[in-house]
Amino acid sequence: MLTGKTLADRAHGACGPALIGLALLVNGCASDPQAGRYAQAYDSAPQRHINLADVKDAVPRAEPPSRYGNPRTYVVRGNRYHTLTNSKGYTERGIASWYGTKFHGHRTSSGDTYDMYGMSAAHKTLPLPTYARVTNLQNGKSVIVKINDRGPFHENRLIDLSYAAAARLGILGKGTGLVEVAAIDPATYHKVPAKPRIAASQPKVAQATPAAQATDQPPAHQPTLYLQVGAFHNRSNAERLQSQLSRVDLPAGLTISESTADNQRVYRVRIGPLASVETADQLTQLLVDHGIRSPRVVID
Secondary structure (H helix, E strand, C coil): CCCCHHHHHHHCCCCCCHHHCCCCCCCCCCCCHHHHCCCCCCCCCCCCCCHHCCCCCCCCCCCCCCCCCCCCEECCCCCEECCCCCCCCCCEEEEEEECCHHCCCCCCCCCECCCCCCCEEEEEECCEEEEEEEEECCCCCCEEEEEEEEECCCCCCEEEHHHHHHHHHHHCCCEEEEEEEECCCCHHHHHCCCCCCCCCCCCCCCCCCCCCCCCCCCCCCCCCEEEEEEEEHHHHEEEEHHHHHHHCCCCCEEEEEEEECCCCCEEEEEEEEEECCHHHHHHHHHHHHCCCCCCCCEEE
């Protein structure tokens, strides 16, 4: 059930398990003040390994919206989130994490029971449930998950994957991965002929034909990670922010990129490319310390 208690538990507990035991400083996770709900204070991987050949994709099917998991808005850690009314055309790139034993067997925000060996995921704003194809942009592996939970509620994370989904995508070791999430329309999923997934190097479109039965293909090139710290219609505002940040000891280059959105010129201030997710996390905290709130992850 989507309650304040449920959301608080997910906010404090859904950390990339590979980082647990390293003081959890980078991800900003802390001990769960409501740990009594769970048998363990921190999340972790199960002791037994799974046979990936036995883990099948979730099968998209039409389902009614969750009665509990789709409030118009909700607040976690002082941040307000606005849930989407539908997932049509949704495609986004970002950083994936995963969650495991701590939440196994407990109720998700939609009311389903979390099964870390199943193909599910958590997302902050997509309607529950939503079926989506998640593609690891670093190795080309792809899975289909059922999004039935809320989270992850820490900086710079797009989606929280079940243990099994993370294993299939090959991100268990690092705890995080660079992914693309494309919503699937169950009404058309079974009607589209199978064809190879769009290569990660090709331009992103409104919806990357998620209904296609994708094949795992190595990407043509490795994705590049940036933090976008501002977007302006007036170039002078972008240059002002660039000048402000030039006084900060940044781990990568600071640039202004030009593009067009809604027939208007947009000037985006970016830092990168960044070497790793950990670098992005550390840089995010550095920017917050300098008054730059919630920089946006961009993956090219």
